[in-house]
Each structure stands twice: as C-alpha cells, then as structure tokens.
Amino acid sequence: MFDWIQNLADWLVYDVLNLTKGVHLAEALNFFIYDSIKILLLLFVIIFFMGIVNSYFPIDKVKNYLSRNKLYGLEYLMASLFGVVTPFCSCSSVPLFIGFVRGGIPLGVTFAFLITSPLVNEVAIGLFIGLFGLKTTIIYVVSGILLGTISGFILQKLKLEAYLTPWVKEVLANAQKEQDIFIAEKQSLKQRLSVIWSEVLNILKGVIPYVLVGIAIGGLMHGYIPEGFFEKYMAKDNLFAVPIATILAVPMYSNASGILPVAQVLVAKGIPIGTAIAFMMGVVGLSLPEAMLLKKVMTFKLIAIFFSVVTLCIIISGYLFNIIL
DSSP, X not given: OOHHHHHHHHIIIIIISOXXXXXXXXXXHHHHHHHHHHHHXXXXXXXXXXXXXXXXXXXXXXXXXXXXXXXTTHHXXXXXXXXXXXXXXXXXXXXXXXXXXXXXXXXXXXXXXXXXXXXXXXXXXXXXXXXXXXXXXXXXXHHHHHHHHHXXXXXXHTXXXXXXXXXXXXXXXXXXXXXXXXXXXXXXXXXHHHHHHHHHHHHHHHHHHHHHXXXXXXXXXXXXXXXXTTGGGOOTTOTTHHHHHHHHHTTOOOOHHHHHHHHHHXXXXXXXXXXXXXXXXXXXXXXXXXXXXXXXXXXXXXXXXXXXXXXHHHHHHHHHHHHHO
C-alpha cells in the first residue's frame, strides 16, 4: 500500500542526497521521510473521513451505545479484532486513535484498538508462521487480541477521560457544535465539506509538530541502535529477563515485520521464546515516538498509566509464553 512512499524516500535519500545505503544517517533519514509522509497522509484521510461520519451520526448516541453494559465487554474485543485487520505500527495507529476519540468512542475501546493494531496483523501473522510455526503463531495471535481486550477494559474502568489534554476536549466540543449546526440546518454533504475541511486543517496544525518530533526520535533509534544491543540482558538463567526485556524494548521503535527477524535470532541464540516475544511486543506495541505523538492528546499521567498497564500485560504474556512453549 505504501510502496510508493518508500520508493520516494529511497530516491530522496540515496539519489538526491547521494547518501550510502546502510549508513546510520541514511537509514535514520530514510525512516523519517517514509514515516512522516505515511502518518501525515493517514492522519489527513482518517480525520477527514471521521469528520464526514461525525456530521451524520450523533456523537452522543455512538458514545452511549458503546458505553452500555449490555455489550458485556464485546466492544473491547471488537476494537481489538479491528486492530488485527489494520496493518499499522504503533505510531501509524495514533491517527486512527485521534479519529476514534473525536468520534466519541469510549477511551478504553479506543485503547484496545491502539494496543492490538501494531501487535497483530496479516504481515506479522505471515512472518510468525514462517519463523516460529503455526502453534506459536496461534498462541501469539490469541494473546495479542486478549492483551488489547483486557488492557482496554482495565483502562476504561480507571475512568481516565479527565486526563485527556485540553486540545482534545476542544476538538470534541467543536465536533459536537458542528454536528448540531449540520442537523439544525439540514446541510448537504457539499455544504458540510467546507466546515469539515477547516476542522481537518486545524487538527493537523496542532498535531504536526508532535508527529515530526516523534518520528525523528524513531528515526534516530532505527538508524543508530545496534540490533544486538540488549541481548546480554535476556539470558534464560535470569529470572527477571522478561520484565527487563520488555522495559528495555519500550524506548525502541519498529513494526512487526522489522523486529520479528530479530526475535528469531534471539531465540536461535538460546533466549526463551516468551522473553523474545515480550521484547518484540514492547518494541512494536509501545515506543517513545508513540508517546510523543500521544502527548498531543494525553497528559503525561495518562501516557504513564497507559504504558504501565500495557507493559504489565506484556510481561505477564512473556512469562505465560515461556511456560506454555
């Protein structure tokens, strides 16, 4: 889907700037250009689409429907399953997260998607089968979906809406005002588009600095951190290898296709598969660049709570993987 962006990034870095492939600076810059274009395009398309949806479907009704107890937690499972069919990395999932929040979807349900989307997708599943076999893949997919579902449920019960930033609350208020005008005046789609377009530009203006800073951090990590840097901390005779591997993974940034071969190498070197997968989940599901992107919509306290809950669930998953496999 995004091959043309990769080709553009390659052309700019290797042909226009004449940097050598494999050099740290070239890899970091290539990563930055590719992810910046991809995420900003996703952000634009999703916010515009959600603006159209929000103009026709009352935000309060959507929110109330998804908040009803009669769903018995299925809304978190549905969000996690939706995450499975969206092949995004943690930073690419943030635009959808913003769109969901703007659409009035409960925070815990949105978190369930944000957690599962980078962890489990068709690319990760295909690679997992090839590298670790069908049995391990099935266990991983189920655990990834449960991780998103359970974490989303826990985060919703903590009632964290108060820790969204004032910017998000303003966006939500504007979305509700726009909708009231659309309904009251019975505007056509053509009439609504100008208002929606204006709101898209306002949101992009507020988010772009955070996007670029977050991706820049990810690019530096991608280009300069050696793949074997953390291996010495994951030895199988270390009882705390799983939490150490998970915590050390959080500052790093990659997608599932990028980190899975690394996980295979770790397993080949004698590191328990649960520890290697916990490390992979930490890299893919959480990252400093993602935290920088989320800073626009969440306070530091909410980001810390979100990262803590997901980290704890990943650690538990790592130990369970080591026991089962």
